[in-house]
Structure formats: C-alpha cells, structure tokens
Amino acid sequence: MTEKKTYAEEYTEKVFKGKIELDVRDSTPDWGPYSPRWHPRMHPTYSISCMMIPGWLPGHPTVAGSICRQRRSSPTTV
Amino acid sequence: MPAAQKLADNGLIYTQWHTCALCAPTRSTCLTGRNHHVNGFAEIAEGANGFPGYHARIPAQCATIAHILQDAGWSTFWIGKNHNVPEQDNAPGGYKDTWPLQKGFDRFYGFLGGETNQWYPDLVEDNHFIDQPYMPEEGYHLSKDLADQAIRMIRDNKASNPSKPWYMWYCPGANHAPHHCPQDYIDKDKGKFDGGYDAYREWVLKRMIEKGVFPEDTQMTPFNPMPEDQANPLDVVLPWDSLSDDQKKLFSRMAEVWAGASEYADAQIERIIDYLEESGQLENTLVLYAADNGTSGEGSPNGSVNENKFFNGFPDDLAENMTMLDKLGGPDCYNHMPTGWAAAFSTPFKMFKRYSQYSGGTCDPMIISWPKGMKARGEVRHQYHHSVDVAATILDVCGLEMPDTYRGVKQYPMNGVSMAYSFDADPDGPTQRKHQYYEMMGTRGIWEDGWHAAATHAPLTGVGHFDQDRWELYHVAEDRSESTDLADKYPEKLEHLKQLWMDEAKKNLVLPLNDWPAVQVANIERPSTEPPRERYTYYPDTTPVPEGVAANVRGRSYKILADVEVGDNCSGVIFAHGSRFGGHSLFVHDKKLYYVYNFLGIPPQQELVSSEELKPGKYTLGMEFIREKAGQYGESHGKAKLYINDKVVAEGPMRTQTGKFTLCGDGLCVGRDSADAVASEYTPETQGKFTGGTIQYVEVSVEKEQYRDLEREMAAAMAVD
Numbered sequence: 001m002t003e004k005k006t007y008a009e010e011y012t013e014k015v016f017k018g019k020i021e022l023d024v025r026d027s028t029p030d031w032g033p034y035s036p037r038w039h040p041r042m043h044p045t046y047s048i049s050c051m052m053i054p055g056w057l058p059g060h061p062t063v064a065g066s067i068c069r070q071r072r073s074s075p076t077t078v
Numbered sequence: 079m080p081a082a083q084k085l086a087d088n089g090l091i092y093t094q095w096h097t098c099a100l101c102a103p104t105r106s107t108c109l110t111g112r113n114h115h116v117n118g119f120a121e122i123a124e125g126a127n128g129f130p131g132y133h134a135r136i137p138a139q140c141a142t143i144a145h146i147l148q149d150a151g152w153s154t155f156w157i158g159k160n161h162n163v164p165e166q167d168n169a170p171g172g173y174k175d176t177w178p179l180q181k182g183f184d185r186f187y188g189f190l191g192g193e194t195n196q197w198y199p200d201l202v203e204d205n206h207f208i209d210q211p212y213m214p215e216e217g218y219h220l221s222k223d224l225a226d227q228a229i230r231m232i233r234d235n236k237a238s239n240p241s242k243p244w245y246m247w248y249c250p251g252a253n254h255a256p257h258h259c260p261q262d263y264i265d266k267d268k269g270k271f272d273g274g275y276d277a278y279r280e281w282v283l284k285r286m287i288e289k290g291v292f293p294e295d296t297q298m299t300p301f302n303p304m305p306e307d308q309a310n311p312l313d314v315v316l317p318w319d320s321l322s323d324d325q326k327k328l329f330s331r332m333a334e335v336w337a338g339a340s341e342y343a344d345a346q347i348e349r350i351i352d353y354l355e356e357s358g359q360l361e362n363t364l365v366l367y368a369a370d371n372g373t374s375g376e377g378s379p380n381g382s383v384n385e386n387k388f389f390n391g392f393p394d395d396l397a398e399n400m401t402m403l404d405k406l407g408g409p410d411c412y413n414h415m416p417t418g419w420a421a422a423f424s425t426p427f428k429m430f431k432r433y434s435q436y437s438g439g440t441c442d443p444m445i446i447s448w449p450k451g452m453k454a455r456g457e458v459r460h461q462y463h464h465s466v467d468v469a470a471t472i473l474d475v476c477g478l479e480m481p482d483t484y485r486g487v488k489q490y491p492m493n494g495v496s497m498a499y500s501f502d503a504d505p506d507g508p509t510q511r512k513h514q515y516y517e518m519m520g521t522r523g524i525w526e527d528g529w530h531a532a533a534t535h536a537p538l539t540g541v542g543h544f545d546q547d548r549w550e551l552y553h554v555a556e557d558r559s560e561s562t563d564l565a566d567k568y569p570e571k572l573e574h575l576k577q578l579w580m581d582e583a584k585k586n587l588v589l590p591l592n593d594w595p596a597v598q599v600a601n602i603e604r605p606s607t608e609p610p611r612e613r614y615t616y617y618p619d620t621t622p623v624p625e626g627v628a629a630n631v632r633g634r635s636y637k638i639l640a641d642v643e644v645g646d647n648c649s650g651v652i653f654a655h656g657s658r659f660g661g662h663s664l665f666v667h668d669k670k671l672y673y674v675y676n677f678l679g680i681p682p683q684q685e686l687v688s689s690e691e692l693k694p695g696k697y698t699l700g701m702e703f704i705r706e707k708a709g710q711y712g713e714s715h716g717k718a719k720l721y722i723n724d725k726v727v728a729e730g731p732m733r734t735q736t737g738k739f740t741l742c743g744d745g746l747c748v749g750r751d752s753a754d755a756v757a758s759e760y761t762p763e764t765q766g767k768f769t770g771g772t773i774q775y776v777e778v779s780v781e782k783e784q785y786r787d788l789e790r791e792m793a794a795a796m797a798v799d
Contacts, residue, residue, distance in 0.1 A: 006585045008116050008490045011139065012130045020129065022544050024592040029128025034118065034135055035605040036166070036173045 079341055081348035085367050087456045089447030093291050094462045097371050099432055099439035099518045102161040104370040104465045110140040111469030111492035115587045121519055122192055123165050125599045131587035134164045135176060141484040143469045144182030147245045150478055155231045158188040158224050158249035165626035166606040170207055179205050187227040191742020196220040196251050196258030197409045198753040198762055200743025207621045213763050214409060220251045225346035229353050252343035255385045255414040259407040263338035271333035274318035275422035283426045290458050297561035301421050303428040310536040315418045316379045324400050332381045332415035335407040362450040364475055369442040373423035375430040377414030384659045384679045385414040390737035391597045392678055392711045412659045426559040434516035435523035435532035437560055452501035459500050461509035466494035474498045515582035520593030524579040528555030531575035537593060544591045549576055600737055614778045622745030622752045625738050629778040633714055633736055638664055639700035641774035644692050650768030653776045654751035656739030661756035664701060665766060673701040673720050674757040677733055686720040688727035698723050712736040748776045
C-alpha cells in the first residue's frame with residue numbers, strides 16, 4: 001500500500017528539478033526554488049524626498065521629489 | 079544555575095526532551111513547529127546546499143509561532159542568537175525576508191549568525207547592524223547586554239500597553255563557544271573539575287539518579303563508542319589517565335570557564351525572572367528553559383584556545399594553548415573545551431552535539447514553569463518529547479492554531495504535538511508522541527514507542543556508504559542511556575524502525591544524506607544575488623561587510639590596493655577583516671605602512687612593515703599575496719609583498735587560512751577595524767580608526783580560481799565507490 005504523500009513532498013516534486021538519492025554524492029542540487037529573489041539588473045534606483053513644506057523643490061538633481069501635504073496637483077513620481 | 083533552579087522548583091523538569099543535535103535546526107523547529115528538514119534547516123545555515131531540506135531558508139509554507147501570536151495580539155520579541163538566516167542574507171544590503179522582523183517579530187536585538195564574540199559581538203538591532211553600546215573595560219559582556227535589552231523591551235510593552243501579552247524568544251550566546259566569561263565566575267568553579275571527566279561522569283550520574291532524572295539502574299556508556307572505521311578523529315575522547323599534567327591542568331581550566339560562562343548567562347536570565355516577579359508578570363508567564371543540542375564537541379580532543387581552528391581543519395598545539403591558561407575566557411581567547419568534557423556533560427549518554435543517533439546529541443534539558451497554568455512544583459516528567467513540540471505547546475496554551483493558509487500560502491502541517499497535557503499528568507504517564515526521526519550530517523536515528531534505532535555513522539567524516547551503515551537497537555523505555563544494543567536479539571523490530579526512518583525521511587525532505595567534512599561543506603557554492611567577481615570596491619564610513627558576502631581571499635592569490643591621501647600624523651586602519659583569532663589588516667602605524675595577516679591567532683602575527691616612512695601626499699597603498707602551494711592542513715603558503723605606489727617596500731613568506739576568519743561578525747571594514755582587532759598595534763577600543771588623512775576607496779582583487787583542497791575533496795568523492 002502506498003502511503004499518501006505529505007504536502008511538503010508534493011510541493012517539492014513540483015518545484016525541485018535536481019536529483020535526490022540516499023547519498024549526496026549521487027545527488028544533484030537545484031538551488032532554483034531556494035534562491036533569494038533576484039533583483040532586476042540595470043534597474044534605476046529610487047529615492048523619494050518627503051518634505052514637510054508645501055511647494056516644489058526646483059532643480060533637485062538626482063531624485064524625483066514627492067512633497068508631503070502638498071496641495072497642488074503633482075506629476076507621477078518616477 | 080540560579081534561574082534554572084528557581085524555574086525547576088516552580089515547575090517541571092523534562093527528562094526525555096530531545097533536539098535535532100544541532101543549534102539552528104533545533105531553533106527552526108521551535109520557531110515553526112515543523113521538523114528541521116521541512117524548514118530547510120537540515121544543518122546550520124553555513125552548511126546550506128541546494129536540496130529541499132538543506133537550503134537554510136525557512137519557507138513561506140512554515141509560518142512561525144511569532145507570526146500567529148503577532149496576528150493574535152501579542153507583542154513579539156527576539157533576543158540574542160538567530161542563526162536561521164541564510165549566510166548570504168546576513169548583510170546590511172542582503173534580502174531581509176528571513177530576518178526576525180519579517181518572521182513575525184516586532185523587535186530584534188542580537189546576532190544573526192551561529193555564534194559571536196561575547197566581548198565584541200556582532201550586533202543587529204531590528205533590521206540594521208549596530209556597534210556594541212559599550213566596551214568590556216566598562217563592564218560589557220553580551221549575556222549581560224541581552225538581559226538588559228530583554229527587560230527593556232518587556233518594560234516598554236508594560237509601560238505603554240500593559241494589557242497586551244508578549245512572547246519572547248530569548249537565546250543567549252552562551253554557553254555556545256566562544257566560552258567567554260567574567261573572571262569572578264571562572265573562579266567560582268576553581269578546582270571542581272580537577273578529578274577529570276571520568277570521575278565527573280560517575281559523580282553526576284549518581285546525582286541525577288538521586289534527583290529522579292534517571293532510573294536507579296541507569297548504566298554508564300563508554301567514551302568513544304564509535305567503531306574505528308567510522309569514528310571522526312576530531313571527536314575522539316582522550317582517556318584522562320593518559321593525559322600529561324599540563325593537559326589535565328588545561329582541560330580542567332577549560333571546564334571551569336565553560337561552567338562559569340553557563341552560570342553567568344543563567345544569572346542574567348535570573349535578572350529577567352526577578353523583574354517579571356517584581357512586576358507581577360511571572361505568575362502568568364509560561365517559561366520554557368532549554369538547550370538546543372547536546373554539549374558541543376567542536377573543541378577537538380585537546381580543546382582549543384581558538385575554536386576557529388576546528389572550522390579551518392587546523393589542529394591545536396598544547397604548548398601554545400598552555401601559554402593562554404590564565405587568559406581562557408577573556409578577550410584574548412576564543413576557547414572551547416575538549417571532547418572529553420563534551421561527552422562528560424552529556425552523561426550518561428554516548429557522544430554529544432551533532433550525533434543525532436544518540437541521546438548525547440539529542441536528549442537535552444527542558445524546564446517548564448507556569449505557576450498559574452500548572453499545579454506541579456518541582457516535579458519531573460518522563461514523557462518523551464522533542465523541540466518540534468514547543469510551538470504546538472505554546473499555541474495550545476494560548477488557544478491558537480496554525481492556520482491551513484497563512485498570508486495566501488498553503489501551510490505545511492505542524493509536526494509537533496502539544497506538551498500541555500503533561501503539565502499535570504502522572505510523571506511516568508504515557509507520552510502523546512508516536513515517533514520521531516533524527517538526521518544530522520549523515521547521522522541517523524529514530525524513536526518509536528520506547529524503542530530507538532541508531533546508525534553507527536559519524537558526522538563530518540566523508541566516509542559515505544550510507545547503505546552499508548550498521549544499526550543498533552535500544553529499548554530506551556528500560557535502558558535510558560542506550561547502553562545495551564539489542565539489534566541481534568530483535569532483528570524484526572530493528573528492520574521495522576529502519577523502514578520507518580526511511581518513510582519519515584521521504585515525508586520530511588531528509589534526503590540526500592551528507593557527511594562531508596566541514597571544510598568541504600563550507601566551500602559549497604551557493605547562489606547569491608551578488609555573483610562572484612574578481613574585483614571588490616569598498617568605501618569608508620560603511621557598516622562592516624559580513625564574511626559571507628565579502629571578498630573571498632581564501633585559498634587564492636589576492637591584492638588589496640587603496641587610494642589614500644596621507645596627512646601629518648596619519649595613522650589607523652585602511653582595510654581590515656576578521657579579528658585577532660584570524661584576519662588581516664592594512665594600516666598605518668608610526669608613519670609606516672603595515673600589513674598583518676593573523677593566521678588563526680597563532681603567534682607571532684605575520685607582519686610586513688614598510689622600510690620607509692609615509693610623508694604627506696597622495697598614494698596608492700597596498701599588498702599582494704601570491705599563493706604557491708597548499709600546506710599540510712590545506713592552508714595556503716606563498717609570498718606577500720607590501721607596496722607604496724608601485725614600489726615594493728617589504729616582502730616575505732606568508733600563510734593564509736583555508737577557512738573563514740569567523741563564523742559570525744568582525745566583518746570587512748575600511749577606515750577602522752570593527753569589533754575585535756586583527757593586529758596588536760591597535761586596540762578594539764579605538765577600532766584603529768583612520769585619522770590624519772583620507773581614504774578614497776579600497777579595492778580587493780582576487781584570483782578567479784579558488785585553490786581548494788582537492789585531495790580532501792577527491793577522497794570524499796571517491797568514498798561513493
């Protein structure tokens with residue numbers, strides 16, 4: 001009689017693409033399901049300055065400005 | 079042990095409570111209530127491998143009890159050791175999805191790795207690294223600091239939200255190595271271990287029988303029970319009678335230091351218990367006081383003044399160790415006691431930490447106190463349980479359950495069962511546990527209904543051939559110390575347990591088995607969001623870069639080059655990584671350029687000093703190590719050169735480590751040397767801060783191919799056939 005698989009076994013069979021034997025020497029790892037989230041390459045970095053004054057900071061050189069409590073309509077923050 | 083005694087007098091001692099035989103795996107079971115392989119923690123984070131049970135990244139399918147308690151209205155605090163964060167994420171810029179604040183905890187104060195220097199710890203507060211608040215000269219010790227922080231967190235909660243319950247996961251760095259301890263606590267146990275570990279075993283077993291921890295007929299097991307073809311030489315116990323007078327003196331002192339460190343940590347916990355009592359919170363606080371593995375045998379047969387030698391596969395030297403006799407426990411040592419004491423402090427069982435097939439690795443102290451929730455005071459409970467039962471017990475007591483789905487993720491069912499039924503049960507009443515498998519570094523065991531099967535395979539040996547392992551059988555319901563092998567008498571019972579082990583292994587993601595030596599495990603290639611590169615650039619005024627993600631100079635040639643503007647009276651550290659127990663540092667001292675490579679803390683420190691003084695001006699300062707060959711223990715031997723601009727100003731032979739500088743902490747720095755100091759020319763108190771000039775940046779170039787101990791790796795690989 002085959003015992004019902006655990007959810008951990010079922011899920012692992014879906015995601016793990018390596019090979020598992022009794023001995024690690026006969027097995028093949030697959031780090032795919034167990035790797036950290038990969039950040040996108042060459043993606044811009046963001047910084048948002050949140051000031052406690054109404055109005056815009058002109059000419060801020062490197063960041064997109066978002067002004068807290070500002071009352072005028074503002075452009076989309078990039 | 080005042081806190082332990084107080085809690086035991088006010089509650090219960092469990093005599094058959096078990097762990098996974100190693101720290102991080104056990105801790106993962108306490109956090110999630112799932113078996114350690116299901117958590118991905120087959121072993122410590124530094125031993126991670128790309129298999130379902132080995133990746134060291136607690137999956138979303140294993141919500142923690144902190145998640146559940148936090149959502150149910152508890153404040154959740156984590157103090158002290160973590161070790162459940164993948165090594166590559168133990169970094170200021172690393173992914174933090176496995177850090178405590180993302181695992182259900184409101185607050186964290188402690189260290190993320192497996193151990194840390196108790197005098198100069200590697201500290202994280204919440205989601206960021208911090209420097210220690212004050213120095214040892216001002217009374218600092220990590221155990222004390224952790225208790226202070228614990229009391230502060232609870233007091234803050236009490237002050238602002240007095241009706242809100244809290245949950246604290248409190249994990250002191252002691253009595254894990256390094257055994258660092260204030261001198262007055264070392265002195266308290268002076269002479270108590272002079273009789274040796276054989277005599278101690280006899281004394282302590284008798285005492286435990288008197289206290290009702292073990293039955294009267296409990297038999298002592300032998301030191302060195304592993305067969306010769308399986309035994310790990312680093313885990314052998316030297317007979318006390320065979321030791322020289324110097325060895326006895328050294329070994330006794332190491333035990334005194336360990337005992338002192340244990341009692342000091344316990345005394346700090348007593349301060350927390352006292353605070354709870356004074357503030358009227360102790361009555362309705364469920365306190366679980368436990369160890370996470372058997373006593374540690376990483377000190378090797380001779381003990382060590384620097385535990386990092388074990389992880390570098392480098393032997394200790396008795397003559398060198400004797401010179402440190404009076405410094406054990408202090409900042410000059412990173413000491414660990416010999417295997418004889420590890421076995422003795424696991425009396426009456428066989429072996430110690432890492433050996434999951436024997437109770438010496440797995441059967442650990444557990445005290446539970448809850449004055450309002452249990453009638454028993456000062457009693458023992460013999461019900462068989464495991465660390466995976468802790469989470470289920472807490473949820474049970476709090477009237478909560480692990481949900482089927484948590485934050486949209488279907489959950490792996492909990493493996494543990496609640497121990498709450500045992501609080502007011504008969505001391506010898508039946509356990510609600512059915513069975514429990516064990517596996518650690520290739521060692522295997524399984525318990526079911528009072529019987530225990532154990533495979534005679536040692537960890538970290540590279541022996542392989544698991545299909546040929548011999549199994550032993552013990553009836554632990556009657557033979558608690560696993561002294562009499564009944565394998566020949568009950569072969570069918572043994573076959574049943576072996577099959578049960580395999581069934582449990584499949585269910586719990588245990589395979590494949592891995593008994594690789596420590597150095598080989600440490601050098602497994604693991605994915606990182608920062609791919610390996612040959613050139614690393616570092617800047618001043620940054621948080622130390624942990625070793626797991628820093629430039630890897632192990633087993634290869636490398637260069638360190640810094641663009642520096644030198645002014646009048648310029649001095650201090652340009653680049654440093656590691657500590658006095660292993661590390662390297664490029665610095666200016668007495669107007670000269672120095673490069674120190676401290677090889678596992680073995681004196682004298684290797685040093686290159688410029689023949690000429692640095693006058694004010696802009697320079698490229700640096701060094702180069704050219705690796706030539708491997709030494710007897712895999713260490714690298716070669717030639718080092720010191721440069722001022724393109725001129726060689728000093729050169730000489732040098733050896734470098736094959737393993738890491740530390741398991742945790744003392745990261746790579748520019749412009750200072752954080753935590754403990756690499757070189758004796760400056761002190762940890764000043765951190766060798768660079769003054770009188772400007773460091774633009776430091777570039778570390780490493781040879782692409784890392785030289786590895788191929789002989790050892792090949793030997794392990796050949797073990798397959």
